[in-house]
Amino acid sequence: MLKTLKSYFGYTQFRPLQQEIITCILEKRDTLVLMPTGGGKSICYQLPALMMEGTAIVVSPLISLMKDQVESLQANGIIARALNSSNDETVNANLRFECMQGRVKLLYISPERLLSELNFLLKDIRVSLFAIDEAHCISQWGHDFRPEYTQLKVLRQQFPNVPIVALTATADKITRQDIVQQLAMRNPQVFISSFDRPNLSLEVKRGYQQKEKIRSILQFIDRHPGESGIIYCMSRNTTEKVAEMLEDHGLHVAVYHAGLSTAARDAAQDDFINDRVQIVCATIAFGMGIDKSNVRWVIHYNLPKSIESFYQEIGRAGRDGLPSDTLLFYSFGDIVLLSKFAAESNQQEINLEKLNRMQQYAETDICRRRILLNYFGETMDHDCGNCDVCRNPPERFDGTIIVQKALSAIARTDQQIGTRTLTDILKGAATQEIIDRGYDKLKTYGVGRDIPSRDWQDYLLQMLNLGYFEIAYNENNHLKITEAGRKVLFGHERAQLVVIKREETAPRETGKRKRKAETPVLPILTPAVYENEDEQLFEELRILRKRLADQQAIPAYIVLSDKTLHLLAAQKPQSIEAFGEVSGIGAFKKDRYGKDFVEVINRFLQNR
Structure with missing residues (x-):
């Protein structure tokens, strides 16, 4: 297992629970995995797929998510494919042929497409395992319920001996039970990783009006020069207004919401992933397909509808484990509008209760991280020290x-x-x-x-x-x-x-700025600089990475992550062998990129 991990993914040790999960899957046991965004969920099914005979079928809800995963796997020298409607029929025909030859190790597919292939492609190939990604979509209690997912229990009937692995970053106790039931999982092993993401700072601002929000956002972005971030807004109209105001201040911004054409949405996502724009202003339609590891901050312009949504959205920052910042604005107006949406939904009671818990998080005087963890059934016996409540503790x-x-x-x-x-x-x-x-x-x-x-x-x-x-x-x-x-x-x-302190708990929409101004501004954490790291070398490596990514028409972080670049700038390997020893560099990337990166490092050391 460790040999496969280093060879393909470039790591010499597993993250917590990964090894136990992989062992369980290799024993062909049904498995439910709850692991926060950035916690290393994908390796839990990708690595056993490489070690088992046959093709792993990965059910994924979005084409963009499939594309990102497939590109990342291919960049590690793994034969992965996506079978979806964005391919033309010739591509799909070749893909089927490759599967039948047993060459494809991971096949990504949507739930609808999977059902239509049950009696065709899946009958003709050896399936090693089924991985149901974003498994909370199957549950009516989940925050992102998708009816097409509910038909997946047919997999257990038609493939009784193939292990089913369900994975999600956000599911409370009731959703977990529902996932197991809906997929007809047999006595599954349940692995719940810690939901704690200590690298994310948490901050909430209450009752700000539009001008105050924009001023605050600009100050926040000034503390993150050139670093990628996402601003989530409740409505399409707001995303466009906020983007316009930020562009007026000279920032490179893309807009993403369901009202745009597919081409416009794809272009916005592509520009963000490839660092052509610094910021995306988006509705919740954006992000599930984003595996960009160097998003350094997430702002919520409005209150999200549930803690699950909020947790998943802030989880898109700091996936590489480096310090990242989150900021949530909310006002009484948000509560009124979201309550209306919840009351008019099919699941009125559940959605109102989930909104209630989100409101409680925003209004609390208790360490915010403890509340988030408690929501997912995890208890922390100390305050985190990395949220606004901890930095200004109440009596x-x-x-x-x-x-x-x-x-x-x-x-x-x-x-x-x-x-x-x-x-x-x-x-x-x-x-x-x-x-x-x-x-x-x-x-x-x-x-x-x-x-x-x-x-x-x-x-x-x-x-x-x-x-x-x-x-x-x-x-x-x-x-x-x-x-x-x-x-x-x-x-x-x-x-x-x-x-x-009663006056603190009932903020008014107006006159808030005066009281807020007394609160000291939180220091924004900057990405950790490793010991002996040379910042100038890091910049030169980043320029090289961008050039290599552009040549292959893939995002820069798929070539090497920011974390790996920081390690290269600290360790300064001077041979291809030493380059291959750096965390995050597998055998395929060592052969493909070693010469270029070592050349830049050696030239830098000679000129120093």
Whole structure:
């Protein structure tokens, strides 16, 4: 496994969980992989595909995603192909022939195309494994549900002995269970990698108006000169307005949204991937097919509709592991509009609850990374130090008794209530529901009378964000106590809550700038410079990489990643053999690019 990893991908060791996942797939067991964007998901199925006999079928939802993956694999000397509607029939015919000869190791295909090929191509070739990429698309609970994915359970019926691997970067507990069920997976091994992306800084600004947002964005971009970034906007109209304002300030910007022609969207994506523009202003239609490793920042001009969407979008920054920055703007207007969209959707209850959690993230006084991780079922026992809340910490107090009162009330109702009923019980309210259900007879009835209702709402929000209970939105939003909550409830641990400062929690749309100006500007982290790295050499290597990429008509990061360029500028290998030892350079890239890069390094060292 390690030999294959170095030979094709240029790495000498696996990232966390990769080796265990690959071993599981090689044993032909069904596998569910949850790994954040940039965590190394693709290698989990690409490497076993290289080691197994036959062709791995990779189901992918977007042509752009397939194109990017196939180009990256081919750049590593791997025979990978994509069967889709953008190919002409001659290309597809040749491709089928290559598959039948057993030459293709990975075949990327859309779910619709896969179903139409079940009784044709797939019957005539040896399939090593099925990899379902972006597997959250199969679940009605997922944030990007696609009906065509739901037909994929036919794979288990027609290929009972072929392992199924489902992969996603964003899926909560309920979505995971649904993926397993929808794909008819057999006793799958579930691997949940840490969702923590410590290289991403997190910052939120509330209540800014358009002019203030633009001013703030320009200051932000000034701290990232020449570095690639994405600005996500809620509407098509906003993407165009923001792009226009940025262009007026001399920035190179592309626009991407579903209202543009396919050619215009492809051109925008191509310009961004090939570094012809620095910034893309886009709706959420943009990004799933982007594997650009050197995106250094992501800005949300508006509040996203869910934490899954937000997490996936910010995950497009810093995929190479180098420090990157994220900034989220939101206003009361965003909440109103998104609530309207959610209320009018097919899954009103779920979407409103997901929006609610997104709003809670934006309004919190608790370490933002802890909230993100908690949402995906991961607990962190310390603050991250790399978000705006950690950098300007709020005042806290021992709130153990308050937490115990609330959790006790949840426990005594058999975890069958939502937040509104919980507050009524704690406040001792005599509502019809309380009387009918006999909740007024509980020991905890009225134990929180001394705390105003709106403060209870705030404390419950803090408890949710600290992971003391979770909301089961597939069970009428009932509250369920977690393991962390039980520890506090039974007195094994203390709970720290934030002191409520009411004027801070209800920002107005106007007059916000004055209060915000008192908050110190966060220092923006710049990409880590390795010890002994020469910045001038890095620039020369970057120019060479661009030239080599242009010759092959592929994005620069597919030739070598920024991280590998930084390592070259630090280690300065003077022979092709030494070049091949650098992390991220496999045998194929060593043979293909070694001479050119070593030449530039040696010339640089001679002239120094």
